[in-house]
Amino acid sequence: MSRWEPNARGRLEQAAMELFGERGYEQTTVTEIARRAGLTERTFFRHYADKREVLFGGSAALQDLLVGTLAAAPASAPPIDAVAGALDAVAAVFEERRDHSLRRQKIISATAELRERELVKLATLAAALAETLRGRGVGEPAASLAGEAGIAVFKVAFERWIDGDGSQGMSAYMREALDGLKDVTAGR
Incomplete structure (x- = not known):
């Protein structure tokens, strides 16, 4: 060798x-x-x-993309819309790696230790989004709620995309999940 x-x-x-x-x-x-x-x-x-880190080695890059896109959003954007823009950027990356995402998720879903690690990763991403929003002048509890809601939207959209037949991109699922969240908060 x-x-x-x-x-x-x-x-x-x-x-x-x-x-x-x-x-x-x-x-x-x-x-x-x-x-x-x-x-x-x-x-x-x-x-x-x-x-384990073979499966989670891209977490830092994912967080950097989310936080960087969120930080670059127009100052006038409402917090949830700024988060939605960051989620769209992430969706584009995932769409390029659909086969990898499918294989990775199958492995994670089969192992309790990995499912737990995935939840920790998602909580870390929510905290990073909230911190970035606070840096943009968003107060509490709005910053934390928008960060957590953004990750909830991501999680629901990702699961639907993984379970889908590949005919619809992750960004479409992301928009549907965000619209669903807006319907819930509007009392529809």
Whole structure:
């Protein structure tokens, strides 16, 4: 094995996804992932803290996209509309990776530990949205409510998109979920 391997992180992710799909998350070891990728365990741990992080390694980039888009929204945008714009940006990224999202969600749904980690990730995203809204001058409880509502919209839309037949993009599900939330708050 050579000392330097191109795209090690991508190869590790691909190997892990294949093995998780074949054997299940809990039955797959880091050693097996590294071996499948043609790399060493040491290389694995240079890229990921543990095998769980293969599935959640994109969380920081997702948060950066949400927060960055929200921060760049027009100052005149109502909080929920600014959050909706951030969700649209995220939907576009997910739509480019539908197959990956389907495989990833199947793995997460099958394992309690991963479902718990997903909930922690969503709570972290809601807190980041609320913090960004507070930075935009939105007071409490509006900032926290808009952050939590945005993640609720995301969660509902994502689940419907994953369960869908692929004929409708995630952004359409996002708009439907947001419209549903607005109907609920308007008493319809």
